[in-house]
Amino acid sequence: MRLTLSNLAVSVGAVLVVVGFWAYASGNATLNLAGFFYGFPVLLIGIALKAVELKPVPLSQPTPPEVLALRDKQATPTQIQVRKDISRNRYGQYVHLEPALKALKLFLSNEEHPELNGMREESRDGAYTLVLEFESPMIPFSKWQEKEDKMTRFFGPNIAIDLTQPKADWVEVALIAVPAEAAAE
Secondary structure: OOOOHHHHHHHHHHHHHHHHHHHHHHOOHHHHHHHHHHHHHHHHHHHHHHHOEEOOOOEOOOOOHHHHHHHHHHOOHHHHHHHHHHOOOEEOOOOOOHHHHHHOOOOOOOOOOOEEEEEEEEEEOOEEEEEEEEEOOOOOHHHHHHOHHHHHHHHOOOEEEEEEOOOOOEEEEEEEEOOHHHHHO
């Protein structure tokens, strides 16, 4: 079990509740009150966090060591932030990158939106590339293509966007690092 905020709250809350019951059974009123008054709210907060928890996006393939070295040299602040955001637990969002998808008008509703199901890191023509793998049955690939320039501005500077559709209802958004000198040309 991975240590997350929700797991921590559920665990601490459960321990306090058990201590409260034990204290009640043994006649320790002070510990009993502490166990119940702190244990139940912490346990309920943990359960609520569990209900709105968004799991990290998995790597669809392992990152080779040469790409890791390339990431250290070339990754833009945006690529670093996107990778960090999608590789950790999130709370209170329906999907990863929800604010970005809303800004790009690709998040139509809580029922109609692309879902980020994987990511991978690779090298494209010697440039560090973060590839986001979306399942997008509700939004056609043509709509994604219409947003390509807006994506470039949204994720930029020093990032080029490459959209591909490897199979039906899937879209890959590649965030390709562009060196500052090359972007100025």
